[in-house]
Amino acid sequence: MLRLAPLLIIALLVIPVTAGLGMVLLPAFGYLPVLGSEQANLSAWQMLFAQPGLGRSVAVSFASGLASTALALLIVVLFLAASQGTWLDRSLRRLVSPLLAIPHAAVAFGFAFLIAPSGLMARFISPWLSGWESPPDALIVNDPWGLALTFGLVLKEAPFLLLMSLAALPQLQAEQRLRLARSLGYAPTLAWLKVVLPSLYPLIRLPVYAVIAYATSVVDMALILGPRLPPTLSVSILGWFNDPDITRRFMASAAAVLQLGVTLAALLSWWLLEQLSRRLSHRWLTNGDRQRGEALFTVTGRAGLTLASLAALAALVGLGLFSVAGFWRFPELLPQSFTFDHWQRSADMLAGPLVNTALIALLSTGLAAVLVVATLENEQRQQLHPTRSLWLLYLPLLVPQIAFLYGLVVAAERLGIRPQLALVVAGHLLFVLPYVYLSLAEAYRRLDPRWLYIAQSLGVSRRRAFWRVRLPLMIAPLLTAVAVGLAVSIGQYLPTQLLGAGRVSTVTTEAVALASGGNRRLIGVWALVQAGLPLVGFMAAVALPRWLGAPRRAPLNVQRQG
């Protein structure tokens, strides 16, 4: 049974993605019999390339994806280098999970309100300092270069990369390495950058790739923060797929294929950058310089992540204020009056979506956790090395959602699978499973096998050893992985809406529908509910192991003894 788990995982992830891509590729090349087109042709592509601003759309998608990833990675790496062991380190580590849990759209709304000319920051200095009685007419949000989008993405990507780094660090024996480097006279931050980072990066490479793929094709954040004349490629595609002029579906399909190309091109560029920086950094790593740049790296390292976290928190505070705001106009820093109307009126509508959200998140995460643990356990028992085929696990994260989900719906319809809760759960599994795997795999492999040898030498069967020894020792990382899975599931919009035909309403689909009405007070209510749900998951992940009396840091201690 256990041996089937890896195959099952691959099949569950690869088949839907390929089927979806196939059903998009066909119309992209002119095959869509319902619309009376059965001849392969390139007219969709001609129409696509005639769209005004296509080049700019592509450029913004590509650039904001790469730039935000680079910036987020830089912030995280410098932070880890500069803050090890400080109180800042401990407090931001505690913040990282909650920040990861806040859905992208909620962060985008809050961030837009933070930086807009009529937003919180402008109000903070108006009118006493700026002299603005009415908001200045400045293009900050939705700027044509995609800067607002890039920074918005950084706010969400940095916590993710930090969590992935924190998960990978323990296996590097960073402390021993640092002690050695310090004894050779290296300043602390430089020491980390020179002896830990080169070994850490290969371990977080896949998450970085996933971030690039996500950032180049993101829809919700780009709608709120991205440029509008023209919008990013992903936003244009969404519009074309939904255009009442049905013949545009050909062009939309072609554009979805183009999006895949843009994402692949971004990944390739990143890979080239990796090669380049490996060569360039070689000299720096070995030049024996022990002090130069220490102060700069330390200051930027501490400031970068602090600023990013503060911005994300301020964004949430803004949303929170709006959810209880009466009339509130520029330049007042606080609403003129407060009211619970918005919460009260939303309360009636909350029950159904809350139940659906919880059900889908628990089912998809539960399934994902079982499959991932089975695969990892199989790997341990067969003493397999993590194989290259595991790359396939990341397929749903590397292929843009917008490129295959529309096709997947058609494929499911063709097989007679009607939209329903089960289909939505299966759709969420596509995205939950890779993240659960990403969060759990290293911790699982790191557990000292001697615990299990001892158990077996005492006459305990493998199966019993798994339940009695391995699982209790793994409870903390497992719960963190589950919490990540829940957060991923709760944030899904397109898969829920498309695979459920809109019938399966979750907190996120409701929030997005309401967002189209632009009532910021209601958006505040729903975004907070949306952000609060995964938070409950993360808090449970922290509290449960303590309550169960499990050794929270067991795997770490185990390793140190070894």
Added chain:
Amino acid sequence: MKPRSALATAVALALITLTAPAVAAPDPQEWESVLEAADGQTVYWNAWGGDARTNRYIAWVAAQMQESYGVRVEHVKLDDTSSAVARVLGEQQAGNDSEGSIDLIWINGENFAAMREQDLLFGPFAESLPNFALTYPEENPEVVTDFTLPTEGYESPWGKAQITFYYDSAQTDTPPQSIEALFAWAKEHPGQFSYPRIPDFTGSTFLKQALIELTDQDEALYAPVEDAAFEEITAPLWAYLDALHPHLWRSGRSFPESGPNLRTLMSDGELSLAFSFYPTDAAVAVMEYELPESVRSYVLEDGTLGNVHFVAIPYNSPHKAGAMALANFLLSPEAQAQKQSLSMWGDRSVLAIQQLEPSDQALFEQGESHPAALPADALSNTLAEPHPSWMNALQDAWLERYGVN
């Protein structure tokens, strides 16, 4: 039973189940049988879900339908109606002709035109609904015309909308009364007006409104676009927009994303003049703390574009009886009066209220008024929507000109 005849029976049975539709479409002419079939059905009603008040009204309708007809109504909240069109098309593409996921769509204009063209709608049914007669279509042709296209019974009227401008009377006391005057006003108040980015529905409507006022060839707008004449007819519009854009919000380098986005910008104090397709929008926004008490609504001197919105049934809906029962209930005086009341939603009725029974007329008199709302009689000056092909042509031409800043 011999094995062979057993096999034959099985094959025959299979054939019957394969060929017969799951539920035969009920005949709206026999209303009693429609209601009988509707009892116990669940109707998935796909309707834009961006407005909490609309959602609340639909929830009220759902409760009434359950109580009076035993029909369960599920509101599928859309962020964009055209995604429902795309879904029905996807189902047709996959050969799902009888078990569609949508039973009723809130629709009009180009979405209706697109669905009709692809034969994606069930009908004709609308004119057989018992309550349809209350709209008196002979005297009110707009209830059977959607963007110049005759509805031919493929959609049933639900409510009325009309472009309504609103402004903050504390900041401006002389809002522009025509598209021409709007230019002068914008020049005087730079950065305080804008319209949603095309292809947004509300933004496109602004283009049509401006075109109607600026061109002297109005008749051409009510027939399909002819490529040859398009440039000439629209030349005044582009000249106008070229001149207007530098004076708009963000100097025309960016546009708000949607109609509701205009209201948010008014609320932030970034704009001081805006418009909406819903005449009661501004009043409602004041009640919801979004706009200041000093906001007032008005329509342009020579009238503004107005249209009727409808509900339609996809051809592959498995619950057509329930959907028809719902469409009929939506046309009842009780439901229409609730909808029009400002405390519920504030969407205008499609019924010919003056011709209703006195007791039904009384239902409509209970709604309160609001200083920020438009007086009911101010809306009589309605311009008709151009042919839907103009929408696409204008959108494409706009994106060609202004789509890249």
